[in-house]
Each structure stands twice: as structure tokens, then as C-alpha cells.
Amino acid sequence: MKILIIQQRYGIGDMVIFLPYIHAISKKFNTPISLLAKESSKASDLLGEDKHVDEIITLDKEKDGVSGFFKLSNELKKRKFDKVFIFNSSLRYNWISKFCKIRSYQYPLAFRSKKDVIFHSAKVFTESVTGEIVSTQPKIYLSEKTIQKAKEKYKFDKNVCHIVLGISASGKTKIVETEIYIRLAESLSQNKKCKFYIAAGKNDQSLINKILNSKVGKDCISFSNLSIKDTLPIIKHADLFCGNDSGFLHISSGLNIKCLGLFVDSPAYSYSAYSNKIEVIVPEGETIETTTHDTLGRDRISFDKILSKANQMLF
Secondary structure, X not given: OOEEEEOOOOOHHHHHHHHHHHHHHHHHOOOOEEEEEOHHHOHHHHOOOOOOEEEEEEOOHHHOHHHHHHHHHHHHHHHOOOEEEEOOOOHHHHHHHHHOOOEEEEOOOOOOOOOOOHHHHHHHHHHHHXXXXXXXXXXXXXXXXXXXXXXXXXXOOOOOEEEEEEOOOOOHHHOOOHHHHXXXXXXXXXXXXXXXXXXXXXXXXXXXXXXXXXXXXXXXXXXXXXXHHHHHHHHHOOOEEEEEOOHHHHHHHHOOOOEEEEOOOOOOOOOOOOOOOEEEEOOXXXXXXXXXXXXXXXXXXXXXXXXXXXXXXXX
8 A cells, every 4th residue: 555645834843743654554554655745844864764754755846736736646646645634734735646646635625723733633633544542652663783983983981961052043033142051051960060062043143153162062963064964863862952832843843852931932732732751931921821923032931940940851
């Protein structure tokens, strides 16, 4: 049986959040699946060693519009899928599946809600088609060979605390001041020797430089020149992730790492409650349930709470 799953959201975090449902469908039908996903989700990097995924079909701009409809349809027709599971309520994918004569399973077509909790909707949908209870906890698969290779390259010392600092995010209002991460690193280093991994990209070089030029800079390694795939086995060896609501937060959760997520301008419940690995700190006056994309609370985040919780999780 050939199965296609469509998960068209842009973000890396979104892709990680949907992993339990991709895995559940693969297990239910006892076959690896093909996944249609956007390049920005970094599905190829995240799922390169995932036995549940056989192929990733990139959903690029050439597959938009009327001509893109037929281009994508023709691409899917060649693969002769038996079933397609569509994790959205788009009429476009509904029509494509009909055009390709693939039996489709999809969110209700009328489903539209700004208050949608994405992991909950995906869980309900997946359980309806598998008939089984599905855990919301994601898992990113890495081989022992990959993990060992990173261990040898980066010489991870068990006597050192390895901490990933997620200093970046998809929007400036979601980014906690870099000085807070510097203070955190300095404070944690007083309790035990620490090594810090700066989880940010090339576009965040100014933020990265602030940390590298600080007192803790000598104990830091930047991810800016690494692919997402290259960072996975490094993060796998970490004792803690502390950072903004970003792809690296969700990657760390998927790698079974303790995570401290700082949610200053995004819905904390939607993007943390799916995982038992994520602890959350929100701005003063907010709760996990009240934070939204309009909270704008970066100036109301408590350093003392961050430090206390990080110490509690580490030591």
C-alpha cells in the first residue's frame, strides 16, 4: 500500500509537532509513507533517518496556482498512491486527491479557526482514521552511528553541562533580549562548568556576536554555519535547551531533551502542551493559556524565574 501525507505548514516546529501523527499512520498501515511538505519545514533534515518516511516531496512555488495544480497532480499520479491523509481543510488538496483518484482523509472542509490548537486537531484527526489513541509526544530518529560521530567530533564531556541557547525566532517580537541569555550563561557557569551551543542562523549573526564577545563567549559554539541536520546529534547530547519559541525548541523536544521555552509573543499552550519535555515561562501577568501572537511581552519576562527554573532542571 502506498500512502501520502500532506502537511503544508511552513515551520520547523510545526513539522516536529506533526511527527506523532505521521508515525501513527505509518504504523497503522505497516508501511513507510511519502510526505508532501514545504522546504521551509526542513522535513528532509528532520526525517533523514526516520524509518517511517520513505520519501519527501517538496511543495514549492512551482506547485502553486492553476499550472501548479496540474504539475503537482501529475507528480502524484505517477506514484499511484492508495490513500492520502490531508492535515488541513484546503479544498485545493481535496480536489487534487479527487483528480488523482486517491482515496482521501481530511480535516472537515469547513474547519477554520484562529483558536485552533494544532496538535489537538491533528490528534483528533489521526485517532479518527487509525481507531487508536495517539500520544502527542514527537520523536526525531537518529542512528547510533550519527550520535557517536558527533560525540567524537565535539568531544562531549560528561562532567560539563551542555546547554543549547535558542536565541533566535521567526519574528523579532518573539525574541528575548540577548543580554538575558548572557546573564543566564554567566550564572549557570558559577555552579558547574558549562558549554553553550548558540541555536541561531546566519541572519542572526549580530545576536550571535553579542554572546561570542561576552565573558562566556569562549565556552560557546555557534550553529550559524551548520545545517539543521548537522545540529541534531549535537542537540541530542545536550542537558538542557533554553530559548525562545522557535524551531530549535521543538527539535530539542523531539530529541527528548529537557526544554525551557520562553513564550513572549506566541500561544504557549498550542506550542508547548503537546510535549512532556517542555517547561514554559511567560511574561509577567500572563498564563500559558493567555499568551497569543499579540502578547508583546518580551519586556515583561523575568530573568530570576528563568534562572531559577533552569537551575531546577539542570542540577
